[in-house]
Amino acid sequence: MYRYDEFDHDFVQARVAEFSDQVQRRLSGEITEDQFRPLRLMNGVYLQLHAYMLRIAVPYGTLNGKQLRMLGHIARKYDKGYGHFTTRQNIQFNWPALSDIPVILADLASVEMHAIQTSGNCIRNVTADHFAGAAADEVADPRPYAEILRQWSSVHPEFSFLPRKFKIAVTGAERDRAAIQTHDIGLHLKKNAAGELGFAVYVGGGQGRTPMVARKIRDFLPEADLLSYCTAILRVYNLYGRRDNKYKARIKILVHETGAEEITRQVEAEWQELKDAELKLPEADIRAIEAYFAPPALAGRPEGDAAVKVARLDSKGFSDWLDQNVVTHRHPDYAAVTISLKGIGEVPGDASDSQMEAVADIAERYAFDELRVSHEQNLILPHVARADLKAVYDALVDIGLATANSNLISDIISCPGLDYCALATARSIPIAQEISQRFASLERQREIGELKLKISGCINACGHHHVGHIGILGVEKKGSELYQVTLGGSADENTSVGEIIGRGFSSEEITDAIETIVDTYLGLRLNPQEIFIDAYRRVGPAPFKEALYAGEAKAA
Amino acid sequence: MKILTANRLGDGIAVWYADGGWAETVDHADLAHDKAAEDRLEAIGAKAYADNEVVDVNLIDAEVVDGVVEPVRLREKIRAAGPTIRGDLGKQAIRAA
Numbered sequence: 001m002y003r004y005d006e007f008d009h010d011f012v013q014a015r016v017a018e019f020s021d022q023v024q025r026r027l028s029g030e031i032t033e034d035q036f037r038p039l040r041l042m043n044g045v046y047l048q049l050h051a052y053m054l055r056i057a058v059p060y061g062t063l064n065g066k067q068l069r070m071l072g073h074i075a076r077k078y079d080k081g082y083g084h085f086t087t088r089q090n091i092q093f094n095w096p097a098l099s100d101i102p103v104i105l106a107d108l109a110s111v112e113m114h115a116i117q118t119s120g121n122c123i124r125n126v127t128a129d130h131f132a133g134a135a136a137d138e139v140a141d142p143r144p145y146a147e148i149l150r151q152w153s154s155v156h157p158e159f160s161f162l163p164r165k166f167k168i169a170v171t172g173a174e175r176d177r178a179a180i181q182t183h184d185i186g187l188h189l190k191k192n193a194a195g196e197l198g199f200a201v202y203v204g205g206g207q208g209r210t211p212m213v214a215r216k217i218r219d220f221l222p223e224a225d226l227l228s229y230c231t232a233i234l235r236v237y238n239l240y241g242r243r244d245n246k247y248k249a250r251i252k253i254l255v256h257e258t259g260a261e262e263i264t265r266q267v268e269a270e271w272q273e274l275k276d277a278e279l280k281l282p283e284a285d286i287r288a289i290e291a292y293f294a295p296p297a298l299a300g301r302p303e304g305d306a307a308v309k310v311a312r313l314d315s316k317g318f319s320d321w322l323d324q325n326v327v328t329h330r331h332p333d334y335a336a337v338t339i340s341l342k343g344i345g346e347v348p349g350d351a352s353d354s355q356m357e358a359v360a361d362i363a364e365r366y367a368f369d370e371l372r373v374s375h376e377q378n379l380i381l382p383h384v385a386r387a388d389l390k391a392v393y394d395a396l397v398d399i400g401l402a403t404a405n406s407n408l409i410s411d412i413i414s415c416p417g418l419d420y421c422a423l424a425t426a427r428s429i430p431i432a433q434e435i436s437q438r439f440a441s442l443e444r445q446r447e448i449g450e451l452k453l454k455i456s457g458c459i460n461a462c463g464h465h466h467v468g469h470i471g472i473l474g475v476e477k478k479g480s481e482l483y484q485v486t487l488g489g490s491a492d493e494n495t496s497v498g499e500i501i502g503r504g505f506s507s508e509e510i511t512d513a514i515e516t517i518v519d520t521y522l523g524l525r526l527n528p529q530e531i532f533i534d535a536y537r538r539v540g541p542a543p544f545k546e547a548l549y550a551g552e553a554k555a556a
Numbered sequence: 557m558k559i560l561t562a563n564r565l566g567d568g569i570a571v572w573y574a575d576g577g578w579a580e581t582v583d584h585a586d587l588a589h590d591k592a593a594e595d596r597l598e599a600i601g602a603k604a605y606a607d608n609e610v611v612d613v614n615l616i617d618a619e620v621v622d623g624v625v626e627p628v629r630l631r632e633k634i635r636a637a638g639p640t641i642r643g644d645l646g647k648q649a650i651r652a653a
Contacts, residue, residue: 027608032608033611049635050569050570051567051569095645097568098565098568099567347641418630419634427634427641479628479630
């Protein structure tokens with residue numbers, strides 16, 4: 001994985017010193033809250049309902065054991081013993097004292113981590129496919145490009161005060177696991193007919209109160225032109241993006257209002273001015289960054305097949321977990337493992353200090369010291385020898401993280417909601433917990449098959465409800481929580497925004513409503529291979545509306 | 557009725573104005589029954605903000621239930637108790653201890 005060079009170390013240390021000074025001046029009253037707020041936000045410090053919140057960047061979701069162990073240490077020493085992994089592949093701590101944040105940042109810097117640009121109207125943490133470097137279906141690891149973008153966008157003077165925040169995601173596979181079409185810029189790394197690497201470029205995707213699917217503005221951008229082209233996009237946005245209305249300030253609105261064709265023309269015109277200048281990436285520089293992401297030397301471990309077969313017979317739990325949470329690796333003797341942070345009835349994305357430390361141990365011992373945070377709020381061990389899978393499973397059982405539910409209905413994305421968040425209008429986590437408990441049976445979940453359920457506690461859509469196969473949005477209506485359901489959303493290579501199915505449900509009704517939707521799907525699917533989203537796309541909303549609301553119409 | 561709430565500057569912990577100071581629980585917050593009392597609380601909040609004691613100062617609706625002050629809105633009830641999904645955290649944990 002990427003290691004800081006001298007410049008990175010100096011940059012992060014300088015920021016720790018600068019922000020520590022700002023915190024001291026704030027605590028002593030030298031600067032006001034109005035002066036301090038933008039400074040703290042640039043360093044990932046928010047104020048939530050109960051306390052401050054610190055959001056720490058996990059660049060493109062990649063971590064090593066030492067870093068995860070440090071996160072566990074911070075959770076124990078400065079917080080309340082746990083952290084929350086987010087849909088931007090970051091981690092949040094919910095209870096840090098402002099006065100402790102300088103020392104937390106110093107601890108993070110010691111393991112090459114920071115909280116820079118995890119908030120504010122700048123380019124945020126660049127996200128990537130969580131199976132990058134391991135997936136059997138990718139043309140190349142997208143993370144070197146995410147790292148190049150990170151270096152370019154860190155305190156970029158021109159792009160530190162954009163009209164609004166700006167999010168970039170990169171995938172290297174046809175099967176999009178990074179939700180690139182819901183991002184301000186989505187990059188799909190691919191090869192052209194000549195075998196050269198480059199990107200399909202998508203612009204103007206986003207969620208929030210105005211969900212939009214990104215538009216493809218270029219089918220193939222040579223890799224050397226990555227920064228000049230992104231600069232051209234950002235320049236057009238910075239110039240024409242609206243600053244008069246916060247709710248219309250994202251690039252998605254500009255793309256929508258201007259039209260994809262005209263935006264493409266503007267970007268291309270800007271790019272003509274930039275493409276042959278200093279932003280062109282030298283081949284040697286790309287390969288140098290790529291070398292940091294060289295995969296671990298994966299020795300042949302052909303004994304894995306036999307070991308897995310025996311272990312399967314021995315343990316149904318292992319067999320279930322293998323079927324659900326373990327995916328094919330590009331090396332036949334290896335696999336990529338999803339560590340579910342969605343235990344039945346647990347808080348999605350939360351991990352305790354001791355769980356983080358234990359997972360760090362497992363990664364160091366069995367997974368070449370590599371870990372990922374997925375945007376679906378799980379942890380990933382990207383490279384595990386099949387021969388070691390049983391040992392990994394046993395170690396995960398010991399810490400309560402062996403739930404076999406990846407991609408099933410209980411693998412729910414949920415924002416913190418009104419239990420923590422100052423912006424939320426309703427709670428999300430208790431709804432996720434209740435649904436998870438209702439569908440606790442693995443047999444039933446398997447019968448239902450792949451189903452992406454996503455919950456947000458307000459219109460800002462941090463829980464990605466718009467692109468859930470089933471999405472739930474919590475709002476406040478007449479002083480009570482009300483949950484709106486959307487169906488048919490998707491965040492993969494066929495991204496779509498879900499449609500509101502009808503009137504919302506109270507917190508007491510919502511889990512029953514979800515069960516009705518699931519039962520309706522089970523009753524109408526063509527065969528068990530037709531997953532929920534495919535069935536919905538085939539039949540549309542009518543049967544679901546009928547099942548949910550027909551009784552009311554008759555009663556009325 | 558209104559009460560005055562904020563978050564303490566140094567640690568961000570939610571506090572309520574009571575008996576001339578900032579209390580960590582809402583139970584005995586000073587109640588404003590009329591506009592004059594609300595203005596008084598507001599002035600106290602503005603001064604505490606200016607003096608860098610607290611941030612995010614707000615006057616919120618409250619009622620008295622069984623002799624104890626309770627916020628009206630769910631958001632404020634959760635601030636006053638702690639996360640509903642973690643009874644071991646926040647003010648509710650202090651009460652339980």
